[in-house]
Amino acid sequence: MKRLLKNRKAVSPVIATVLMIMITMAGMAILFGFVISYSDAYKAGVGSSVMESLTIEDIWISPSSVPDPLHTVQLSVYNVGKVDSTITSAYVNGLALTKSGTLNLKESITIGQHMNITLNWNQAFGNGRQYTFRISTLSGSNFDLSYTAP
Amino acid sequence: MIRRLLKNKKGTAEVIGSVMFIVILLFFFTNVYLWHDAATKEMNDLYVQKINSPITLSVISANNPYVLNVTNKGGVDAKLSILWIDVAAINAGNPDRFHGYFYPAQSNSVVLAGSSIQVAWDGNALNGYGEHYTYQSGDKLQLKMVTTVGNTAACRYP
Numbered sequence: 518m519k520r521l522l523k524n525r526k527a528v529s530p531v532i533a534t535v536l537m538i539m540i541t542m543a544g545m546a547i548l549f550g551f552v553i554s555y556s557d558a559y560k561a562g563v564g565s566s567v568m569e570s571l572t573i574e575d576i577w578i579s580p581s582s583v584p585d586p587l588h589t590v591q592l593s594v595y596n597v598g599k600v601d602s603t604i605t606s607a608y609v610n611g612l613a614l615t616k617s618g619t620l621n622l623k624e625s626i627t628i629g630q631h632m633n634i635t636l637n638w639n640q641a642f643g644n645g646r647q648y649t650f651r652i653s654t655l656s657g658s659n660f661d662l663s664y665t666a667p
Numbered sequence: 668m669i670r671r672l673l674k675n676k677k678g679t680a681e682v683i684g685s686v687m688f689i690v691i692l693l694f695f696f697t698n699v700y701l702w703h704d705a706a707t708k709e710m711n712d713l714y715v716q717k718i719n720s721p722i723t724l725s726v727i728s729a730n731n732p733y734v735l736n737v738t739n740k741g742g743v744d745a746k747l748s749i750l751w752i753d754v755a756a757i758n759a760g761n762p763d764r765f766h767g768y769f770y771p772a773q774s775n776s777v778v779l780a781g782s783s784i785q786v787a788w789d790g791n792a793l794n795g796y797g798e799h800y801t802y803q804s805g806d807k808l809q810l811k812m813v814t815t816v817g818n819t820a821a822c823r824y825p
Contacts, residue, residue: 552695567706572817579762597817632797642761
Protein backbone atom coordinates (compact mmCIF):
# COMPACT_ATOMS: atom_id res chain seq x y z
CA MET A 518 0.00 0.00 0.00
CA LYS A 519 2.82 2.36 1.04
CA ARG A 520 4.64 1.44 -2.15
CA LEU A 521 1.60 2.23 -4.23
CA LEU A 522 1.21 5.68 -2.70
CA LYS A 523 4.88 6.47 -3.12
CA ASN A 524 4.78 5.55 -6.78
CA ARG A 525 4.13 8.82 -8.67
CA LYS A 526 4.04 7.28 -12.12
CA ALA A 527 0.81 8.03 -14.05
CA VAL A 528 -0.30 10.77 -11.64
CA SER A 529 -0.29 13.28 -14.44
CA PRO A 530 -2.60 11.26 -16.79
CA VAL A 531 -5.11 10.85 -13.92
CA ILE A 532 -5.13 14.59 -13.24
CA ALA A 533 -5.41 15.26 -16.96
CA THR A 534 -8.37 12.93 -17.30
CA VAL A 535 -10.12 14.44 -14.28
CA LEU A 536 -9.49 17.94 -15.65
CA MET A 537 -10.75 16.92 -19.10
CA ILE A 538 -13.98 15.50 -17.62
CA MET A 539 -14.50 18.63 -15.50
CA ILE A 540 -13.95 20.97 -18.47
CA THR A 541 -16.29 18.90 -20.65
CA MET A 542 -18.97 18.89 -17.96
CA ALA A 543 -18.64 22.65 -17.44
CA GLY A 544 -18.89 23.23 -21.20
CA MET A 545 -21.93 20.99 -21.48
CA ALA A 546 -23.59 22.75 -18.52
CA ILE A 547 -23.06 26.14 -20.18
CA LEU A 548 -24.39 24.86 -23.52
CA PHE A 549 -27.37 23.21 -21.80
CA GLY A 550 -28.21 26.40 -19.91
CA PHE A 551 -27.96 28.47 -23.08
CA VAL A 552 -30.19 26.18 -25.14
CA ILE A 553 -32.78 25.83 -22.35
CA SER A 554 -32.96 29.61 -21.87
CA TYR A 555 -33.12 30.09 -25.66
CA SER A 556 -36.01 27.63 -26.04
CA ASP A 557 -37.87 29.14 -23.05
CA ALA A 558 -37.41 32.65 -24.45
CA TYR A 559 -38.63 31.44 -27.86
CA LYS A 560 -41.71 29.80 -26.34
CA ALA A 561 -42.58 32.89 -24.30
CA GLY A 562 -41.71 35.39 -27.04
CA VAL A 563 -42.01 35.08 -30.79
CA GLY A 564 -43.02 31.41 -30.52
CA SER A 565 -46.09 32.26 -28.43
CA SER A 566 -47.55 34.21 -31.37
CA VAL A 567 -48.71 30.83 -32.70
CA MET A 568 -51.08 30.57 -29.72
CA GLU A 569 -52.34 34.16 -29.81
CA SER A 570 -55.85 34.96 -30.95
CA LEU A 571 -57.58 38.26 -30.25
CA THR A 572 -61.02 39.35 -31.44
CA ILE A 573 -62.03 42.98 -31.79
CA GLU A 574 -65.57 42.50 -30.56
CA ASP A 575 -66.76 46.11 -30.61
CA ILE A 576 -65.72 49.50 -31.95
CA TRP A 577 -67.23 52.74 -30.69
CA ILE A 578 -66.27 55.85 -32.57
CA SER A 579 -66.45 59.15 -30.67
CA PRO A 580 -67.72 57.71 -27.39
CA SER A 581 -66.99 60.77 -25.25
CA SER A 582 -68.70 63.73 -26.84
CA VAL A 583 -69.89 65.23 -30.10
CA PRO A 584 -68.01 67.03 -31.64
CA ASP A 585 -64.89 65.19 -30.60
CA PRO A 586 -61.66 67.10 -31.34
CA LEU A 587 -59.49 64.13 -30.31
CA HIS A 588 -61.28 61.70 -32.70
CA THR A 589 -61.65 59.17 -29.94
CA VAL A 590 -62.39 55.52 -30.60
CA GLN A 591 -62.93 52.72 -28.12
CA LEU A 592 -61.80 49.25 -29.14
CA SER A 593 -63.14 46.29 -27.19
CA VAL A 594 -60.84 43.31 -27.44
CA TYR A 595 -61.42 39.72 -26.34
CA ASN A 596 -58.54 37.28 -25.85
CA VAL A 597 -59.73 33.92 -27.23
CA GLY A 598 -56.20 32.53 -27.57
CA LYS A 599 -54.22 30.14 -25.41
CA VAL A 600 -51.69 32.65 -24.05
CA ASP A 601 -51.72 36.09 -22.44
CA SER A 602 -50.99 38.87 -24.93
CA THR A 603 -49.70 42.40 -24.90
CA ILE A 604 -51.16 44.85 -27.41
CA THR A 605 -48.42 47.21 -28.50
CA SER A 606 -50.01 49.22 -31.30
CA ALA A 607 -53.27 49.87 -33.12
CA TYR A 608 -53.95 51.21 -36.60
CA VAL A 609 -56.82 52.52 -38.71
CA ASN A 610 -56.33 52.05 -42.46
CA GLY A 611 -52.60 51.70 -41.78
CA LEU A 612 -52.32 54.89 -39.74
CA ALA A 613 -51.38 54.60 -36.08
CA LEU A 614 -53.77 55.30 -33.22
CA THR A 615 -52.37 56.87 -30.07
CA LYS A 616 -53.10 56.63 -26.39
CA SER A 617 -52.42 59.84 -24.44
CA GLY A 618 -50.13 60.92 -27.28
CA THR A 619 -48.00 57.76 -27.34
CA LEU A 620 -47.85 55.09 -30.02
CA ASN A 621 -46.68 52.28 -27.74
CA LEU A 622 -49.80 50.99 -25.98
CA LYS A 623 -48.46 48.14 -23.75
CA GLU A 624 -51.95 46.83 -22.91
CA SER A 625 -51.79 43.36 -21.35
CA ILE A 626 -54.76 41.08 -21.85
CA THR A 627 -55.06 37.70 -20.14
CA ILE A 628 -56.68 34.57 -21.56
CA GLY A 629 -60.48 35.01 -21.70
CA GLN A 630 -60.36 38.69 -20.75
CA HIS A 631 -62.55 41.37 -22.37
CA MET A 632 -60.80 44.73 -22.45
CA ASN A 633 -61.65 48.26 -23.60
CA ILE A 634 -58.91 50.51 -24.99
CA THR A 635 -59.64 54.17 -25.62
CA LEU A 636 -57.51 55.63 -28.41
CA ASN A 637 -57.23 58.75 -30.53
CA TRP A 638 -56.69 59.31 -34.22
CA ASN A 639 -55.25 62.36 -35.94
CA GLN A 640 -58.10 62.44 -38.45
CA ALA A 641 -61.87 62.65 -38.21
CA PHE A 642 -63.94 59.54 -38.90
CA GLY A 643 -66.27 60.12 -41.84
CA ASN A 644 -69.93 59.07 -41.63
CA GLY A 645 -70.64 55.88 -43.58
CA ARG A 646 -66.98 55.29 -44.42
CA GLN A 647 -65.43 51.89 -43.94
CA TYR A 648 -62.30 51.58 -41.81
CA THR A 649 -60.00 48.64 -41.20
CA PHE A 650 -58.83 48.50 -37.62
CA ARG A 651 -55.72 46.50 -36.78
CA ILE A 652 -54.16 45.64 -33.44
CA SER A 653 -50.62 44.30 -33.16
CA THR A 654 -49.14 42.34 -30.28
CA LEU A 655 -45.69 42.18 -28.75
CA SER A 656 -45.15 38.74 -30.31
CA GLY A 657 -45.86 40.12 -33.78
CA SER A 658 -49.43 38.93 -34.45
CA ASN A 659 -51.96 41.20 -36.17
CA PHE A 660 -55.74 41.10 -35.86
CA ASP A 661 -58.03 43.07 -38.16
CA LEU A 662 -61.67 44.16 -38.25
CA SER A 663 -63.48 46.22 -40.83
CA TYR A 664 -66.02 48.68 -39.46
CA THR A 665 -68.32 51.24 -41.07
CA ALA A 666 -68.58 54.48 -39.14
CA PRO A 667 -72.17 55.45 -38.27
CA MET B 668 -7.28 -3.28 -46.05
CA ILE B 669 -10.52 -3.13 -44.02
CA ARG B 670 -8.87 -4.94 -41.09
CA ARG B 671 -6.07 -2.38 -41.09
CA LEU B 672 -8.57 0.47 -41.23
CA LEU B 673 -10.53 -0.96 -38.31
CA LYS B 674 -7.39 -1.53 -36.25
CA ASN B 675 -6.32 2.09 -36.72
CA LYS B 676 -7.80 3.95 -33.73
CA LYS B 677 -6.56 7.39 -34.71
CA GLY B 678 -9.37 9.95 -34.96
CA THR B 679 -11.97 7.76 -33.19
CA ALA B 680 -12.42 10.30 -30.38
CA GLU B 681 -13.15 13.10 -32.86
CA VAL B 682 -15.77 11.00 -34.63
CA ILE B 683 -17.47 9.99 -31.37
CA GLY B 684 -17.30 13.60 -30.12
CA SER B 685 -18.85 14.97 -33.32
CA VAL B 686 -21.63 12.36 -33.31
CA MET B 687 -22.44 13.10 -29.66
CA PHE B 688 -22.44 16.85 -30.34
CA ILE B 689 -24.89 16.42 -33.22
CA VAL B 690 -27.12 14.10 -31.15
CA ILE B 691 -27.23 16.59 -28.27
CA LEU B 692 -28.01 19.50 -30.64
CA LEU B 693 -30.75 17.45 -32.30
CA PHE B 694 -32.24 16.67 -28.90
CA PHE B 695 -32.47 20.36 -27.98
CA PHE B 696 -33.91 21.57 -31.28
CA THR B 697 -36.33 18.66 -31.46
CA ASN B 698 -37.65 19.89 -28.12
CA VAL B 699 -38.42 23.34 -29.61
CA TYR B 700 -39.86 21.83 -32.79
CA LEU B 701 -42.17 19.47 -30.89
CA TRP B 702 -43.42 22.33 -28.71
CA HIS B 703 -44.12 24.45 -31.81
CA ASP B 704 -45.89 21.55 -33.48
CA ALA B 705 -48.10 20.92 -30.41
CA ALA B 706 -48.92 24.64 -30.12
CA THR B 707 -49.88 24.83 -33.81
CA LYS B 708 -52.11 21.77 -33.49
CA GLU B 709 -53.82 23.24 -30.42
CA MET B 710 -54.52 26.49 -32.27
CA ASN B 711 -55.70 24.62 -35.36
CA ASP B 712 -58.24 22.87 -33.13
CA LEU B 713 -59.42 26.29 -31.94
CA TYR B 714 -59.79 27.57 -35.51
CA VAL B 715 -61.63 24.41 -36.57
CA GLN B 716 -63.97 24.90 -33.60
CA LYS B 717 -64.45 28.56 -34.59
CA ILE B 718 -65.20 27.79 -38.22
CA ASN B 719 -67.65 25.04 -37.29
CA SER B 720 -69.67 26.95 -34.69
CA PRO B 721 -71.16 30.02 -36.41
CA ILE B 722 -74.16 31.47 -34.58
CA THR B 723 -77.08 33.69 -35.52
CA LEU B 724 -78.92 36.10 -33.25
CA SER B 725 -82.50 37.32 -33.53
CA VAL B 726 -85.10 39.05 -31.39
CA ILE B 727 -87.94 36.67 -30.56
CA SER B 728 -90.72 39.24 -30.60
CA ALA B 729 -90.95 42.47 -32.57
CA ASN B 730 -92.30 44.19 -29.42
CA ASN B 731 -89.74 42.89 -26.96
CA PRO B 732 -85.98 43.39 -27.24
CA TYR B 733 -85.27 41.55 -23.98
CA VAL B 734 -85.47 37.97 -25.19
CA LEU B 735 -83.09 36.85 -27.90
CA ASN B 736 -82.77 33.65 -29.81
CA VAL B 737 -79.29 32.24 -30.42
CA THR B 738 -78.97 29.50 -33.04
CA ASN B 739 -75.85 27.47 -33.58
CA LYS B 740 -75.62 26.84 -37.33
CA GLY B 741 -72.50 24.70 -37.13
CA GLY B 742 -71.59 21.15 -36.26
CA VAL B 743 -69.64 21.99 -33.12
CA ASP B 744 -71.10 23.23 -29.81
CA ALA B 745 -70.78 26.97 -29.14
CA LYS B 746 -70.27 28.60 -25.75
CA LEU B 747 -71.70 32.10 -25.17
CA SER B 748 -69.53 34.81 -23.66
CA ILE B 749 -70.94 38.36 -23.73
CA LEU B 750 -73.76 40.43 -25.22
CA TRP B 751 -72.96 43.85 -26.66
CA ILE B 752 -75.64 46.54 -26.83
CA ASP B 753 -74.95 49.40 -29.22
CA VAL B 754 -77.43 52.29 -29.17
CA ALA B 755 -77.63 54.34 -32.35
CA ALA B 756 -77.87 58.12 -32.33
CA ILE B 757 -81.34 59.64 -32.58
CA ASN B 758 -80.28 61.56 -35.69
CA ALA B 759 -78.73 59.42 -38.39
CA GLY B 760 -75.13 60.21 -39.30
CA ASN B 761 -74.06 60.97 -35.75
CA PRO B 762 -71.85 58.70 -33.61
CA ASP B 763 -73.63 56.02 -31.60
CA ARG B 764 -75.01 57.16 -28.24
CA PHE B 765 -73.84 54.19 -26.24
CA HIS B 766 -71.88 50.96 -26.60
CA GLY B 767 -72.13 48.68 -23.59
CA TYR B 768 -72.11 45.07 -22.58
CA PHE B 769 -74.24 42.71 -20.57
CA TYR B 770 -73.36 39.29 -19.19
CA PRO B 771 -76.55 37.27 -19.58
CA ALA B 772 -77.43 34.50 -17.15
CA GLN B 773 -76.77 32.22 -20.11
CA SER B 774 -73.08 33.27 -20.28
CA ASN B 775 -70.94 30.16 -20.59
CA SER B 776 -74.07 28.28 -21.68
CA VAL B 777 -73.46 25.83 -24.45
CA VAL B 778 -75.58 26.05 -27.59
CA LEU B 779 -75.52 22.54 -28.94
CA ALA B 780 -74.69 22.00 -32.59
CA GLY B 781 -77.70 22.75 -34.76
CA SER B 782 -79.90 23.88 -31.87
CA SER B 783 -81.17 27.16 -30.39
CA ILE B 784 -81.47 28.67 -26.93
CA GLN B 785 -83.19 31.76 -25.59
CA VAL B 786 -81.08 34.44 -23.94
CA ALA B 787 -82.64 37.05 -21.66
CA TRP B 788 -81.40 40.62 -21.36
CA ASP B 789 -82.77 42.90 -18.62
CA GLY B 790 -82.56 46.13 -20.63
CA ASN B 791 -79.45 47.42 -18.83
CA ALA B 792 -75.86 47.70 -20.01
CA LEU B 793 -72.54 49.03 -18.78
CA ASN B 794 -69.66 50.47 -20.74
CA GLY B 795 -65.91 50.83 -20.34
CA TYR B 796 -66.30 54.25 -18.72
CA GLY B 797 -68.55 52.89 -15.97
CA GLU B 798 -71.62 54.51 -17.54
CA HIS B 799 -74.98 52.83 -17.34
CA TYR B 800 -77.71 52.49 -19.96
CA THR B 801 -81.34 51.44 -19.60
CA TYR B 802 -83.41 50.67 -22.66
CA GLN B 803 -86.18 53.08 -23.46
CA SER B 804 -88.88 52.56 -26.02
CA GLY B 805 -87.87 53.97 -29.38
CA ASP B 806 -84.12 53.38 -28.93
CA LYS B 807 -82.44 51.86 -31.97
CA LEU B 808 -80.30 48.94 -30.89
CA GLN B 809 -77.72 46.70 -32.39
CA LEU B 810 -77.36 43.57 -30.27
CA LYS B 811 -74.25 41.48 -30.72
CA MET B 812 -73.50 38.11 -29.16
CA VAL B 813 -69.89 36.89 -28.82
CA THR B 814 -68.87 33.28 -28.23
CA THR B 815 -65.82 32.06 -26.33
CA VAL B 816 -64.00 31.24 -29.56
CA GLY B 817 -64.58 34.77 -30.88
CA ASN B 818 -67.53 34.24 -33.22
CA THR B 819 -70.04 37.08 -33.31
CA ALA B 820 -73.63 37.43 -34.46
CA ALA B 821 -75.71 40.59 -34.48
CA CYS B 822 -79.26 41.76 -34.98
CA ARG B 823 -80.99 45.11 -34.95
CA TYR B 824 -84.00 46.25 -32.96
CA PRO B 825 -86.45 47.50 -34.05
